[in-house]
Amino acid sequence: MILVTGGAGFIGSNFVLDWLARTDEAVLNLDKLTYAGNLENLASLQGDARHVFVQGDIGDSTLLDSLLTQHRPRAVLNFAAESHVDRSIHGPEDFIQTNVVGTMRLLQSVRAYWQSLDEKQRTAFRFLHVSTDEVYGSLSPTAPAFTENNKLEPNSPYSASKAASDHLVRAWLHTYGLPVLTTNCSNNYGPLHFPEKLIPLIIVNALAGKPLPVYGDGLQIRDWLYVKDHCSAIRRVLEAGRVGEIYNVGGWNEKPNIDIVNTVCTLLDELRPRGDGASYKTQISYVQDRPGHDRRYAIDASKIERELGWRPAETFESGIRKTVQWYLENQAWVTHVQSGAYRDWVQTNYARRS
Ligand code: NAD
Ligand code: DAU
Numbered sequence: 001m002i003l004v005t006g007g008a009g010f011i012g013s014n015f016v017l018d019w020l021a022r023t024d025e026a027v028l029n030l031d032k033l034t035y036a037g038n039l040e041n042l043a044s045l046q047g048d049a050r051h052v053f054v055q056g057d058i059g060d061s062t063l064l065d066s067l068l069t070q071h072r073p074r075a076v077l078n079f080a081a082e083s084h085v086d087r088s089i090h091g092p093e094d095f096i097q098t099n100v101v102g103t104m105r106l107l108q109s110v111r112a113y114w115q116s117l118d119e120k121q122r123t124a125f126r127f128l129h130v131s132t133d134e135v136y137g138s139l140s141p142t143a144p145a146f147t148e149n150n151k152l153e154p155n156s157p158y159s160a161s162k163a164a165s166d167h168l169v170r171a172w173l174h175t176y177g178l179p180v181l182t183t184n185c186s187n188n189y190g191p192l193h194f195p196e197k198l199i200p201l202i203i204v205n206a207l208a209g210k211p212l213p214v215y216g217d218g219l220q221i222r223d224w225l226y227v228k229d230h231c232s233a234i235r236r237v238l239e240a241g242r243v244g245e246i247y248n249v250g251g252w253n254e255k256p257n258i259d260i261v262n263t264v265c266t267l268l269d270e271l272r273p274r275g276d277g278a279s280y281k282t283q284i285s286y287v288q289d290r291p292g293h294d295r296r297y298a299i300d301a302s303k304i305e306r307e308l309g310w311r312p313a314e315t316f317e318s319g320i321r322k323t324v325q326w327y328l329e330n331q332a333w334v335t336h337v338q339s340g341a342y343r344d345w346v347q348t349n350y351a352r353r354s
Contacts (some may be wrong), residue, residue, distance in 0.1 A: 001025060001026035001027060001028055001052075001071055001072075001073050001074070002019075002025060002026075002028070002073050002074065002075045002076070002077060003027075003028045003030065003067070003068070003071065003073040003075070003076045004016055004019075004027050004028070004029050004030070004077045004078070004079060005030045005031065005058050005076070005077070005078050005079055005080035005106065005173050006031055006037070006058075006078070006079035006080030006081060006186070007027065007029035007030070007031050007042070007044060007053075007079065007338065008029065008031040008033060008037035008038055008039055008041060008053075009031070009036050009037055009038075009041075009079060009080075009083070009194075010036070010083075010188070010192050010193045010197075010227065011079055011130070011188055011192055011227055011230060011231070012029075012031070012079035012080070013038070013042055013110055013192055014191065014227045014228060014230075014231055014309070015077070015079065015231045015234060016029055016042060016045070016051065017041075017042070017045070018228060018231045018232075018235075019231075019235070020045065020048065020050055020051060022235075024035070024050060025050075026049075026050040026051070026052065027050065027051050027354065028052045028054065028067065028071045028073060029053045029054065030054050030056050030058065030063075030064075030067065030080070031053070031054075031055065031056075031080065032055065032056060032057045032058075032080070032098075033055050034082070034094075035339070035341045035342065035345075036077065036082075036083065036084075036173055036194050038192075038194075039053070039288065040333060040335075040336060040337075041192045043070070045095070047150050052071070053074065054067060055101060055323050057098075057102065058078070058080045058098065058099065058102040058103070058105065058106045059097065059101055059102040059105045059106075060105075061105050061108065061109050064105065064106060064109035064110075064270065065109050065112065065113070066111035068102070068109060068110065068112075069113065074107070074121070074124060074126075075125065075127070075128065075145050075238060075277065075280055076110050076123060076126075076128070077128045077130065077234065077238065078103065078127070078129050078130060079130045079317075080098065080102065080106075081096050081098060081099050081130075081161075081165075082094050082095045082099060082158070082163065083158070084158070084196055084197070085134070085156050085158045085159070085290065086196075086290060086349050087158075087196075087345070088156055088157035088158035088161070088293035089156065089157060089290070089291055089292075090179035090348060090349070092157035092161070095158055095161040095185055096157075096161055099158075099161035099164070099165050100161050100164045100165060100168070103129075103165040103168055103169070104168050106312070106346040107127070107168060107169065107172045107178065107203045109343060110127055110178065111172060111176050111178050114127075114178060114179075116262070117282065119266075120161070123156040123179075123211075125179055126180075126181060126238060126241075126243070127172075127178055127179065127180045127181070128180070128181045128182075128234065128237060128241075129165065129166065129169040129180060129181070129182045129183070130185070131162050131165065131166050131182055131183060131185070132159065132162050132184060132185060132235065133146055133184050133185065133186045133187075133223065133248070133250065133297045133298075133299050134153050134154065134155075134156070134158065134159035134246065134294065134297065135152045135159055135162050135163040135166055135184060135318045136151070136152060136153060136154075136184070136297075137151075137152075137153030137154060137155055137159075137294065138153075138155060138294035138295045138296060138297070139295070139296040139297065139298055140159055140295075141279065141295075141296065143296075144300065145223075145250075145298035145299055146247040146248060146297070146298060146299055146300060146305070147248065147300045147302075148184070148245075148247070148248055148303055152166065152167075154200075155261050155292050155294055156292055156294070159294075166182055166184075166246075169182055170182070171258055172231060173243070173244050174192070179243045179244075180243065180244065181237050181238070181241045181242075181243065181244075181245060181247070182195055182245075182246045182247070183233065183246075183247050183248075183249050184232060184246060184247070184248050184299075185225060185233070185248075185249040185250065185299070186222070186224065186225050186249065186250040186251070186253075186297060186298075187222040187223060187224050187297070188224075188225055188226070188227045188230050188301040189224055189225075189226065189227065189320070189323055190226050190227035190228060190319065190322070190323050190326070191227070191323065191326040191330070192227075192333075193227070193323075194337060195334060195337065195338070195342075196342070196346075196349075198222075198260065198261075198343060199260065199264065199320075199323065200327065200334075201213075202260075202261050202264045202265075203268070203323075203324060203327045204327070204334055204338075205260055205283070206264065206265065206268050206273065206280040206283060207268070207327075207328075209283070209330075210283065211283055211284075211327065212261055212265070212280070212283045212284045212285060212349060213285055213286035213287045213353065214257060214258060214261055214284060214285065214287065215257070215287060215288070215289045215290050215293060215353075216286075216287050216288075216289030217286070217289075217291060218256065218257045218258030218261070218286065219256045219257070219258065219297065220256065220257050220293060220294070220295055221254050221256050221257075221296040221297065222255065222257065222260075223250050223251070223252070223254045223255075223293070223297050223298045223299050224251060224253045224255060224260070224316055224319075224320075225249065225250055225251040225253065225312060226251070226312065226313075226314040226316075226318075226319030226322075226323075227315055228313070228314070229251060229312035229314055229319075230249060232310065232312075232313070233247070233249040233304060233310050234249075235309045236304070236308050236309075237304070237308065237310075240305070241308065247303060247304045247307075247308070248299050248300060248301055248303060248304065249301060249304060249310075250298070250299025250300075250301045251299075251301070251312045251314075251316065252298075252299075252301065253315075253316040253317070254298050258284075261284060262281060263320055264280075264320070264324060265279060265280035265281045265283075265284070265292075266279075266281075267320065267321060267324040268280045268324060269281075271324060271325065271328060272328055287353035288352070318330060323332035
């Protein structure tokens with residue numbers, strides 16, 4: 001089996017669902033179930049013996065040691081993290097605890113387990129660390145896209161904590177020989193995306209008749225990848241990636257935020273027109289910018305394409321249409337994730353911006 005951490009979050013749950021749709025190799029899913037973890041994402045796996053869920057922290061070494069010894073995975077994929085930049089600005093502590101300390105503890109337990117394996121199993125074993133393009137910092141408008149050789153220049157508490165975790169993973173290869181792989185991916189979007197992030201927030205607010213908050217001038221650029229394409233890249237890197245290598249993952253889809261918001265509004269105008277006939281674009285509201293807001297991210301995905309033959313299956317146009325349709329068809333999921341904790345966050349983040 002494989003061990004997936006953070007498998008109840010947005011990307012982790014998409015990964016687990018896709019994995020088990022393709023293979024019978026079981027998944028041990030370790031997730032702390034923070035506000036971002038949602039077992040409802042995995043409801044379709046209820047009663048499926050191939051999915052073993054354990055609620056727990058990647059920083060809990062005792063738990064990790066016993067899970068590894070008991071289940072003996074052939075690979076560990078680390079998705080678990082605090083992932084929202086704005087939350088990291090309000091409270092960096094959890095980011096350091098999970099993304100840095102947690103990753104270090106996970107690496108330590110995995111190393112001990114890996115050393116206990118016989119030579120054949122040790123050679124085949126992989127630790128795959130799921131990271132982000134944000135570790136590379138911000139690009140000027142004309143700079144070339146991030147390659148794997150870019151310096152790490154993180155600018156937010158979130159990206160600094162992810163950069164630290166990337167360094168730890170590298171160190172565990174160089175110092176201890178742990179066979180690691182790292183992926184640095186651009187912005188994901190798709191089903192099961194928690195509505196604190198731009199695209200699901202815009203869909204949910206639009207349908208609720210609320211303002212669509214655009215930070216600053218809305219001209220910041222992100223590079224968007226449909227989540228299922230990120231999952232296929234991770235599967236491919238796990239299967240054929242060279243030990244110790246970093247693979248940038250992206251869909252060559254650079255877009256200014258305001259274009260994303262306009263695209264979502266146009267799709268909603270088509271698929272679920274407002275009762276008064278006006279466009280959802282009339283709900284757009286420019287608000288105070290994010291402190292230290294990175295201006296532009298862009299991923300050069302040539303290496304994973306060239307070495308591993310990976311290509312995204314979705315264009316931005318096909319992926320964003322599927323995404324909007326998914327939210328329209330899954331309003332109950334949205335209602336359930338809008339818990340008290342979610343409402344408190346919306347108040348904290350947006351009250352002072354308006
Ligand atoms: P998410 O916030 O939706 O999910 C994170 C999951 O990790 C949640 O289920 C949460 O309960 C769990 N978790 C948090 N702390 C934990 C801990 N201490 N122990 C165990 N589980 C814990 O995040 P996501 O968007 O799915 O991102 C997954 C990974 O991919 C992260 O490492 C993130 O940095 C990276 N990433 C995300 C994106 C993106 O656009 N969302 C892009 C590139 C990389
Ligand atoms: O680049 C990969 C990263 O993408 C991941 O590592 C992070 O985990 C993930 O959260 C995401 O980070 P971003 O900060 O880019 O995503 P977010 O959806 O928060 O914001 C996308 C852009 O939209 C960003 O420029 C900020 C802007 N924004 C965001 C929100 C929530 C707004 O204009 N208004 C908003 O209300």
